Amino acid sequence: MFAEFINAKNDLERIWALYDRYLSLAMEFGPELTGTLLSLELQKPVGLFKLFNSFNEWFAKLITNCQRQGLIRNKNRAEDIVTLGIRIAVGATYEWCLTGGSFDLRAVAISEHESLYDVPQEFRQSAARQ
Numbered sequence: 001m002f003a004e005f006i007n008a009k010n011d012l013e014r015i016w017a018l019y020d021r022y023l024s025l026a027m028e029f030g031p032e033l034t035g036t037l038l039s040l041e042l043q044k045p046v047g048l049f050k051l052f053n054s055f056n057e058w059f060a061k062l063i064t065n066c067q068r069q070g071l072i073r074n075k076n077r078a079e080d081i082v083t084l085g086i087r088i089a090v091g092a093t094y095e096w097c098l099t100g101g102s103f104d105l106r107a108v109a110i111s112e113h114e115s116l117y118d119v120p121q122e123f124r125q126s127a128a129r130q
Contacts, residue, residue, distance in 0.1 A: 009064045012071040012123055016063075019089070019113070023106045026093055035097030038090075052089075052127060056082050063117070073118035081116065088112050 006015040025036045041048045051124045056058045062092050066072035074081055089109060 010069065010071060012067040014117065015059065015062050015066070016110070016125055018058065019109070020106070022052075022089065023109055026096070027101075027105055031099075031101035032091060033098040037092060038097065052086050056086075066117070071119065071123055073120065074116065084116055085113055088116060107110065 003012050004020075008014045008017055029037070037046070037048060040046050056079070058105060060078040062074040063081050064070055067075065067078070072081075092105060092109045096103065096108075114124050
């Protein structure tokens, strides 16, 4: 992940590199184990949300840079976008677990974040995957 992060062409690609690590872990564990971890977090916090939140400052800085560069057109505060992004990621993961992994978590999550960020079409990862 660090090589992908360092070698990224721009800060939007750095956001995807960080986010992809989370998605890769969830998909590697599969919907059952990932769902169990989410369930445990609800019953007795094991640190998942602390881990997510530990990246908030990085994401906010990257989002601010992307806003300045025109890679993210959503002009809301970067910190607010980060909060919504975490909610999207957790919601998508939860649905993926509930449905037994019935959809491509990475494709859905990236597409939903691109909508939140308002990424111009030419920089969208979801369009590149189609």
